[in-house]
Amino acid sequence: MPAPSQSVARWSRWLALWLLALALCVLAAPARPADALALSDAVQRVDAWPAVTLATDAARRWTLDDVLAHPDAFAAAATPPGNLGPRPAIHWLKLPLHLAAPAARTWWFAIDYPLLDRADLYLLRDGQPVVHRVMGNHRPYAQRPLPTRLHAVALELQPGVAYELLLRVDTAGAAILPMSLMTLPELMRHESDTRLWQGLAAGFGLCLFVYAVVRAAASRDPMFLWFAVAAASGTLFFFTYHGLAAQYLWPHHVWLTRNAAVLWMYGILAGGFMFTEHTLAMAKVSRVASGVMHAGAAVSLLGAVLFAGGVASYSAATVLLASIGLVPMLIGLPVAAYRAHGGDRAARWIFLGFCLYSLGVATMAALNAGLVPATRWNLHAFQAGSLLLLLCWIMVMSVRAEEVRHAADRARIEQERLTLIARTDALTGLLNRRGLHEALEPRLARAGAGRLAAVYLIDLDGFKAVNDSHGHDAGDELLRQIGQRLCALAGQDALVARLGGDEFVVASSWLADETEATALAERLQVAVAEPFTLPHGPCSVGMTLGYALAPRHGTDATTLLKRADTAMYAGKQAGRGRSRAYGGAQPMAARNA
Structure with missing residues (x-):
């Protein structure tokens, strides 16, 4: 087994390489738009972004007529594919379509980012709007064009006709737009796969939550309680992030659909702060670090209460999250490295978990900042990093439980030894x-x-x-x-x-x-x-x-x-x-x- 310092150095190098890969993605030039997006019977799914042009309404005053009157306002998006970033403006996207199939065909336009606030879709035929549909999580689930977790609209297209899609996007967060056109079988397959994997992830999180609650009740160790908070919050966050909570948990509650993800992030932070503090016994290393972790947990819980009560706005809540979100990792990593160097097995798992988690956090931060493309891997990197972190935390709890068991065994053996001494004659070894x-x-x-x-x-x-x-x-x-x-x-x-x-x-x-x-x-x-x-x-x-x-x-x-x-x-x-x-x-x- 390598020395603790070697393990720390190895994972530090992997983290640096991953950050370098993200930087290369940021520097990569975006693709130039094609003349039109070709649809045919030969394909089941087409990425819409290569044919997209963009116009930005910074004043938020343009109407559809204004956009149609100024076609020269559109240009190739100087952003990573599918990601316009956190721009405080309304975005208009144009997508020319060409149906090459010999017969009429229904295609589904889908945006696979459930947290999008509002998107107005206009289908133009020969320059005139023939379809207008409204998508986004600002509407109850039952009022969506398609009752599913992602935002989708059915398009009836005729061959040989010039079509254009105009998409007006208005969202408070990052304008992440992984857009594609799919056939109905492909859409159903995509949704089935997503529900399967997210269902497995939710089941895994639920098992971790129940396990931690049972262990907390049995041992009265707060470490298990804070792990339960983190596991439950993380499970609900990703269930919300991928649109399944709006579909299954609160289909008629628009406020929760739009804001619950922020609440769960605060829960993740509160649990992460305190779990890290307890497992690393930070008070023994640095009272300042321990105090910061306790303060971070308190601020997280207070932020959740203020946001849920309407005192803090959405933007203020997300700014606070961005300000304190990396604190558990920034403090926990050096403390874990220090304790791992001293031979603490649990600290090694914490260090490994934070390294893996940091890859997901860095990808998510780059995604929300509009620096990397909205690909399937980038959209799921944070969830993958969080699940790996929870797995490492399970190992941490296992190590700590083993240490407690060994300590109890040592105490029992010592008690038995003292009892034997009290009951035995020292000279002959017989009973006294x-x-x-x-x-x-x-x-x-x-x-x-x-x-x-x-x-x-x-x-x-x-x-x-x-x-x-x-x-x-x-x-x-x-x-x-x-x-x-x-x-x-x-x-x-x-x-x-x-x-x-x-x-x-x-x-x-x-x-x-x-x-x-x-x-x-x-x-x-x-x-x-x-x-x-x-x-x-x-x-x-x-x-x-x-x-x-x-x-x-x-x-x-x-x-x-x-x-x-x-x-x-x-x-x-x-x-x-x-x-x-x-x-x-x-x-x-x-x-x-």
Whole structure:
């Protein structure tokens, strides 16, 4: 895997190359208009722009008669194909048509830019208007010439007749005009393809929104909530941008049709500001950067409220969007590069996402500025960049969730380690008094007829002499070996504990009767009586053992330990090296007393 700095440098070079390609598109000379647009049975779709000439009404006063009276006002458009840019004027476009087919044919004139405000189409035959249709999103969906997401008009053309199209365009935003003439089958295919892909994109965005909301509710992490805001706003924005919202969500609401895209852009910005701030933990890098991101989110939400309430105009809302739209990326990119260089995996995905997103943003900005042609790729570049950004953000959330899970695992392991330390004797690794009580209580609760439990309290005889003669290291080694021998004899089902000093406890459950308990006590005596091998040589000790049975002598750990201690003390008084049950005398002389 390349180093973080190498990845950052690589994506920076790709971004520079893409911006250079945009610059070359800007510098490319526009095509000269043809004499007339030829239509025939051999084609299903014809790009209208190569035959278009343009006249600009800066004073916004021309009528159709004025335009017809001044044909010399039209000239080849000195703009990229299909894109007149954000000019504050009314545009008149002229398009000569020639039908080469031998029979009459219906063609559909379409403008595939749903956000266009108003376009008046005039069909001229022999210089006289014979058709006038009004298109644009300023009208309810039901009043459009063709009930579809794009703006389209049916034209009945006759072969051998000279036709001209005049198009009067009046729009508040950029005059983006990807115009074409299509047959009905081609128009239906184009619309079906668009609905399919936009439906998939909307479904993808809806899935991301639901996922983020569920994760936000489960984890209470605001990162997921802000991702949900960005995903929902982005999905609604592109559903509006491509005209499907006006068709399916609010077909009778003209204000939403014309302005909803601006509202969703504010939502995208608010979610982007805060998601970036949370995932990059900007407060740890720069309090100033973190403050800017919080302020940007607040301004975005305030701008949306003012615009929706009618306080801010459309132009003021779009100016504010243009002013703050690049701030999350401009601040997030260097912070992401810095954190990626330090090994932050999530920051690498954020950096990659912003690089891909910046390509779409740069293309969209160039498109709205009238610098690049209105091609299918340019019109969808921003959506593609946004979807790629969301995919990278999914990886960011995955990385952050993995980090949280690992942190929880580390905390759990540490807690288990601390609990083990609290329940375990440090010298022998056996249970200590606390651990014995916690482990013994559940076993005693199940004791009953045919399920006796025995608690053996062991005190070593002669251990102090080992310490005095050979030192504490030898005594510690002896205690460890005794613990190991008791565990081996008692078996996996028994509990073995060291209470401190030279006192041990063995607790065995599932005993059939008292005879079996007595037999286990004798085996423990024999096991400890065998010599131990220490660094200085062999060593032997004895032990005195007292035990109590559950449920006969008690049903809780404290009572049984007390009564086992009473029995053990009685054994000490009787001469040591013996085993004794509570309440009875069962002496057994030690073989090595």
